[in-house]
Amino acid sequence: MKKLSLPSKLYLIIVFLVLYAPIFYLIFYSFNSGESMNNFESFTLEHYKAVFDDTRLIVILINTVIVALLSGLIATIIGTLGAIGIVSIKDKKMRNVLLSLNNVLIVSPDVVIGASFLILFTMIGVKLGFASVVVSHVAFSIPIVVLMVLPKLLEMNTSLIDAAKDLGASKRDVLTRVILPYIQPGIFAGFFLALTYSLDDFAVTFFVTGNGFSTLSVEIYSMARTGITLTINAISGLVFLVTVLVVIGYYFFNNRAKRIQEGVQR
């Protein structure tokens, strides 16, 4: 393999710098004892303290995590079952119709999803708040889970199922002992993606959340609209830390899983 030329390296470095500069800029000023993101006065941790002292903010943080975990879990269950169901359909046309419908929410703009769900909830009479937010997050996470699980199901050798049946396994056994273990990586990937979609969502939540309930994104939006508050910077610092830890964990987990797999294949 050729080594990268100097201009190429420079280009990559600049892209990385631009991508990370705003994030580090935010984190840098989270330690500023001044009130703005312009001149750094002296080092302080008071903004971090402010985050942890603000019970309202902590409640919102917990809400955000609960919404993500709960909606991710429900979406993973419905999505996995849906993917298994889709694969079992023999009619090719029917299957393609379902798959196209599955993708509608993935490509739809957030604003349209949010607005249409708002109409839906108002019509059915669901009170806007925790329930409507969780249901919406479940709704837009299901298709992602399906897309993650489907390839695993398709690459599965059907003779595995036939073998299990021949050996006398019940329908339930086939599902829990053969299919689910095989597609497990897809299920985990789907759950993980559902979590990140939920944590990252702003627009849909913004539409379907009532007055009393708020998630981190919505809260940051209303804080940022009033101007610069270094509390947001402290939140960024914390979010960045958690993200990096998750990524490192995921990377090592993945590497280990790969090595184990390779070991088995050898």
Add this chain to the structure above:
Amino acid sequence: MTRQRGALFPYIIWIALFVIAPIALVVYYSMLDLSGNFTLANYKSFFTPVYLKMTLTSFWYAFLITLFTLIIAYPTAYLLTKTKHKQLWLMLIIIPSWINLLLKTYAFIGIFGLYGPINAFIEIFGLEPKQILFTDFSFIFVSVYIFIPFMIIPIFNSLDKLNPTLIYAARDLGASGFTTFRRVIFPLTIDGVKSGIQVTFIPALSLFMITRLIAGNQVITLGTAIEQQFLVSQNWGMGSTIAVFLILSMVLIMFLTGQKKGGRVR
């Protein structure tokens, strides 16, 4: 696996309630006036110069954002595939995309501010500090910044799948670097580019928090208009009409960038 139809049940309910019903409701509401009477007045007002101009500018901005994102992302993805430990570098590109969108947008309120680092930099050259926030430049810059990772990922994947012997063959047959790119590399990675355009262009039409936080009221996109009608003016009819046109443009874009998915589903 024919007997696993039961698994489909919750999934079908999800499709009916959260895919089909919302679209139907948006179309239905687009034909209602403020007091709930059936009318086509919303469509009539959409075809007035005010809304048509807004739609055109929204498309123009989305086009510019997609273009600049592509120009920056393609070389980055290409160079990334040439690095050692490319998966690790890709991970580093993805990390910023996991930081909450709102936080990244908020960072630019400080960076582009009147006393922010960009203006401080300009002043070194003896130029007057300018208001960069609340201009269309800042809107495009921040959007491009946010979409870069999402454009890089699909392009990286398609470049990574490219068989390198094809490039060697082109070189051996006397093609210059540029010809190899134009005739071999780019056509073979066009699917990645198309997916990248999809994930950039559609959100660029509809993101409303960037326009609100960064562009003030200088830039109004279709998404901003929908949010305005639904949550500020409370005119759901007009909001739904704009949403209908946003959905139509989405379908058009999907059609134009559609990929032949032959054999994807067995």
